[in-house]
Amino acid sequence: MDAEAIKLSLEESGLRCTSQRYAVMAFLLEHNQHPTAAEIFAAVNRLDPRSSRATTYNNLRDLVQAGLVREVAAEGRAARFDAKGMRHHHFICDGCGSVEDIEWYDVPKPGSRSLGKRILRECELIFRGRCTRCAPRHDPRKAF
Template sequence: MEKQADTIVQTLKSKGLRVTPQRFAVYSNLLNRQDHPTAEQILISLNQNSPTSSQATIYSSLQALRDVGLVREVLLEEGVCRYDANVASHHHFRCNKCGSIEDIDWEQVEGISFKNIRSGLTVDKYELTVRGVCDRCGD
């Protein structure tokens, strides 16, 4: 646990961020979960034992982490912003029944072509959201 804490501190410093307890807590929380939480879910998780963070603090910490490339925003549903500490290129699977979200490795998706898109458009980045039913909800 202490090694992970040292790694988080060094990572924040290497990106030029001041290491505040709130940034540390938000980043640590995201690194230790796979569910792509909303800011509200992060707030609830961090304040579970004793309320110490406000919603504004969570949002400003997430923005700082996003701005230096340690966290990315994931928009998988209209009007809901989720956060992910996995900033490597990957796609997402979202279950239509339970709403769970899972990462799909970039290399697992083949055959994407942009050669027939409208002239004048230049693709420099893309991400897929695959929807279906997960094995926990399957019939």
């Protein structure tokens, strides 16, 4: 996605394309490692334009509300973010906690009986196990 397309997608969502907001969005589009807010804050401040911590959090919140960014469901304490590009599932490593993308495929919906009166918007799969780097270690508590 080029600069102009980012600008457009922000404005279509009713958000001004400020340089700080642009920087957050562009960083998320370039990095699909599900960075935390702190990582995004650090990355954005490595170059101009600078952005305060509050602004980084504000912009992340705005982008999530606008539907351009998603907050990834994972269990660490720091929220992780993801530009909503191609749909994908997630793989969370038991060993190192990293969150990786798994190619999207459709998932059977729950029956209307178990869904009840709830309104379903989307569903996503979370896989757990050991990532490529952590796979060889059988017990993470044993260093080697």
